[in-house]
Amino acid sequence: MHRISWYKGDDPSLNKELLKGSTGTMILSLLERHDLYGYELIKELERKSAGVFALKEGTLYPILHTMEAEGWVESYWTEANGRKRKYYRITRAGRTQSERKKAEWTKFRGAIDLVLGEGNA
Numbered sequence: 001m002h003r004i005s006w007y008k009g010d011d012p013s014l015n016k017e018l019l020k021g022s023t024g025t026m027i028l029s030l031l032e033r034h035d036l037y038g039y040e041l042i043k044e045l046e047r048k049s050a051g052v053f054a055l056k057e058g059t060l061y062p063i064l065h066t067m068e069a070e071g072w073v074e075s076y077w078t079e080a081n082g083r084k085r086k087y088y089r090i091t092r093a094g095r096t097q098s099e100r101k102k103a104e105w106t107k108f109r110g111a112i113d114l115v116l117g118e119g120n121a
Contacts, residue, residue, distance in 0.1 A: 022105070023055070023059070023063055024063055024066075024067060024072075024101070025098065025101040025102065025105060026045060026053070027041060027045070027060075027063060027064070027067070028067070028072065028073075028090060028094055028095075028097060028098035028101070029098060029102070030044050030045060030048070031073060031088060031089060031090040031094070032090055032095065032098055035087045035088060035089040036087065036088060037085040037086055037087045037088070038057065038060055038061065038064070038086065038088075041055070041060060041064075041088070042054075042055045042056075042057070042060060064088055067094065070093075070097075071091055071093045071094070072090065072091060072093055072094030072097050072098075073088045073089065073090055073091060073094050074088070074089055074091055075087065075088050075089075076089070
């Protein structure tokens with residue numbers, strides 16, 4: 001399990017427990033849209049979350065390496081403007097994992113909403 005050290009908020013200790021395991025799901029979801037290199041992943045996650053999540057490189061790359069080992073993403077190098085960049089793309093197995101994790105998250109969120117009185121039960 002990766003330590004979550006990237007939440008921007010008043011009390012990050014509350015969110016570590018809430019977000020454990022969600023980092024990979026968010027990364028896979030971003031990669032479903034298009035291939036990204038590490039810095040782009042960090043910036044896109046921050047942008048999509050309205051600045052709430054600010055992943056650090058020291059958190060991102062171990063997660064990506066684990067995902068590569070699991071066969072959920074693959075990487076490739078490309079050069080643009082004289083700079084080499086390592087891009088990540090989601091694999092078929094990664095898409096399957098992403099759908100599974102999104103379904104789990106939806107079920108979990110729905111159950112929490114029910115307990116908190118926000119859902120229909």
